[in-house]
Amino acid sequence: MFTTPNDEAAVVAFREVGKSYGTEATVVHALRDVSVDIRRGEFTAIMGPSGSGKSTFMNVAAGLDDVTTGGVFLAGQPLHAMDDTARTILRRQHVGFVFQSFNLVPTLTVAENVLLPFELAGRSVTPQQRTWIDHLVHVLGLAARVDHKPAELSGGQQQRVAIARALASRPAIIFADEPTGNLDTRSSSEVLQLMRSAATEYGQTIAMVSHDPIAASFADRVLVLADGRVVADHGRMSPQQISQLLLTAEGVPA
Template sequence: MSWSWRRMWRDARIPSVMGMPSITNAQPVVRLRDVTRTYGQVVALAGISLDIHRGRFTAIMGPSGSGKSTLMNVAAGLDDATSGEVLLAGANLRAMDDDARTRLRREQVGFVFQAFNLVPTLSARENIVLPFELAGRRIDAETAAWVDHLIGALGLADRITHRPSELSGGQQQRVAIARALASRPAIIFADEPTGNLDSRSSREVLTLLRTAAQEYGQTIAMVSHDPVAASYADRVLVIADGRVVGDHDRLTPQQISDLLIGFEVGAA
């Protein structure tokens, strides 16, 4: 990563959305305070408070049904909190209507999913720039250069005209990561991004996510069941029964497994 790319990334101004204040380095990208989410009788989130700061790669772990995906969806504005405060890139999601939230998401959030979610009829490059098209944003020379840089850095240069069906799973996920990085969002949410990949492709994808955080200062929150995947993150949050029950700096796979065994047994 050349210095100029690093500087370009850091200097990139994050636009203010709907007159909301622009986020600064000191402000958390995500702030949750006493957030609950219930579905009828089911309490998916039981009062979650946490901050995610800029440039951090956070893993969210916990037993099945503990509320990880709900937490991600609420923080990203894909789902409504039942109570509590949700700030995303400085904007109060609960005070915004659906249109404003959709705009905020388009400008400030990137997503990477287990199932890649690429458009099958578009080439890899067309998939990567699709968010710009959807947001009606012009691809200026600087953005085009950034996209070209990502394509090279993610090892996609010789696959860029291929459609998703002509790519391996690992390549498809790298296209999805390039798509998420292209618009330099305030945060990328990744829900089990390595769930469909073999161990070698998983390692490649996790290394790319870690590099994006370290080299580009890209904030990333990743839900994963896999202790090896979570060991790439610089923070490990553990969720059980809709609450934060652990918040740790970088851990080894073994330390993470030991932590989780306690909660899996406790939850059984």
């Protein structure tokens, strides 16, 4: 039987997690006996070949999908023992998301998009939170754009809005799913540097799913999955080192 984590440094804890899809005759094991922690204040990149379990890992960690076996703890709470409603409430309280496609509401201004998590949770913004949000908007270079709609912004600016929205409520963790996938090289670098600064300067925990060694090189930690298992766990690495690591995970001689 897996043990409940007692380390407060673990924002997300996997304990002997398995996730499978399909029937017995056509079962697919997306995750196999995964036990790993996502530590507080770290920027973690989750990588691996296509079909390795990266997306399933994120969905299970965020409580968007159920585990088949084992346990997942988010902010100390047992996701595996919660119903959909309880998991939704927990996500609203503790999780931010940044997606490849930005997922901004096109009819809302920048300011309204940033405040959307508070609206959805039915929470008013405190003076302290307002000060933090104003700081974010300034640091992210959006102060002159707060009254603009997403269609009036570049892709890089839209992703900055998405990052501001994710950071606004100071969540326990931000899950970023290929956040630079739709950006050019310059915008990608700016967005990744902003995420790195969020971790180093504000202690924000970030878990980023990515296939890009350059993007992953901004992270403090690189986790590599293959066939549903964690096959590598390293500190910060160069893009070249990460590329070698991925080739090894795919069974290609380095």
